[in-house]
Amino acid sequence: MAGALLAVAGCMTPPAGGGTGSTTTTTTPADLAHCAAAAVGQVRVAVVVDTTGIGSSTPSVVCVVVAAGSTGATALVARAVRLGTPLARYNSSGLLCAIDGAPAAPACGTPASNGFSYWSYWLGGSAWTYATIGPASHGVFDGDVEGWRWVPSGAAAAPGTSASFAALTS
Numbered sequence: 001m002a003g004a005l006l007a008v009a010g011c012m013t014p015p016a017g018g019g020t021g022s023t024t025t026t027t028t029p030a031d032l033a034h035c036a037a038a039a040v041g042q043v044r045v046a047v048v049v050d051t052t053g054i055g056s057s058t059p060s061v062v063c064v065v066v067a068a069g070s071t072g073a074t075a076l077v078a079r080a081v082r083l084g085t086p087l088a089r090y091n092s093s094g095l096l097c098a099i100d101g102a103p104a105a106p107a108c109g110t111p112a113s114n115g116f117s118y119w120s121y122w123l124g125g126s127a128w129t130y131a132t133i134g135p136a137s138h139g140v141f142d143g144d145v146e147g148w149r150w151v152p153s154g155a156a157a158a159p160g161t162s163a164s165f166a167a168l169t170s
Contacts (some may be wrong), residue, residue, distance in 0.1 A: 006128065013167065017027060017076070017080070019054070024124075026110060026156065031089045032060075032062045032063070032082070032083070033046070033061040033062065033063055033168060033169055034169060035063035035065070035169045036065055037146050038065050038142060039065075039115040040069060041067060041068050042065050042066065042088050043065070043066060043067075043068050043070065043075060043139040043140060043141055044050015044063060044064070044065055044142055044143060044146070044165075044169075045063070045064050045065075045066060045070075045075040045078075045141075045142075045143075045144050045145070046061055046062070046063050046124070046144070046145045046146070046165050046168045046169050047061070047062050047063075047064060047076060047078075047145075047146045047147075047148075048060070048061050048122075048124070048145065048146070048147040048148065048161050048168070049062075049079070049099050049100070049147075049148045049149075049159075049160045050144040050147070050148065050149040050150070050159040050160050050161070051099075051100075051102060051150055052083040052149075052150075052162060053149065053150040053153070054102055054103050054150045054151045055102075058160070058161050059075075059149075059160055059161045061161060061168045061169075062066040062079045062083060063168075063169050064078035064079050064082055065078075066140065069139065069141075070139070070140055071135060071136055071137065071138055071139055071140065072121070072124075072131075072134075072135030072136070072138040072140055072146045073088075073134075073135040073136040074140075075135075075140050075144075075146050076088050076099070076135060076146070076148070079135065080099075080100070080165075081106070085094070085100040085101065086100060086101040087098050088097070089101075089105070089108075091108045094136075095108055095118060096118070096121075096148075096166055097117060097119075098107075098119075098136075099148055101149070102150075103117075113153060114153045114155055115151075115153060115155065116151075116154055117151060117153065118148075118150075118151055119148050119149070119150055119151070120148070120149050120150060120151045120156040120157075121134065121135055121146075121147070122146075122147035122148070122149065122158055122159055123138070123144075123145070123147070123164035124144065124145025124146070124147055124164065124165065124168075125163055126163065126164070127157035127163050128147060128159060128163045130158075143165040143166075144165065145163055145164070145168060146163050147163070157170055
């Protein structure tokens with residue numbers, strides 16, 4: 001799998017220049033949301049991570065290119081590789097506990113007054129749809145949008161962006 005990750009990372013253009021200024025409306029530089037052309041046997045996937053529940057003011061959008069037949073979990077790994085952030089952290093039951101190292105352990109599955117805190121998983125398209133299967137079981141196709149939003153109190157809400165691949169990656 002490490003070889004596949006390196007191949008995935010190698011087909012993506014790293015971000016150019018420095019950070020973003022205070023007047024930007026997204027935490028992700030535009031070049032990370034832009035999708036490179038996919039080669040034969042590859043698909044493009046926009047991955048949205050909405051951390052507004054744990055301190056960020058806007059969601060990030062990163063486009064990744066992965067092998068055809070990949071899963072949502074593979075797209076999330078490719079995003080971390082592209083950004084140079086920690087890989088997603090899961091607990092022993094398979095619950096996703098952290099994206100980009102956030103939130104800090106042991107926040108995974110922490111009971112709150114209205115339910116558990118967790119990363120909710122969403123599928124894009126014309127609108128966001130709450131995923132009924134986990135990312136390791138969900139196959140991705142060219143132009144798919146995978147969404148994640150931190151739920152601090154058990155009340156799942158869709159990521160705060162468009163769910164449209166064209167709108168997110170143009």
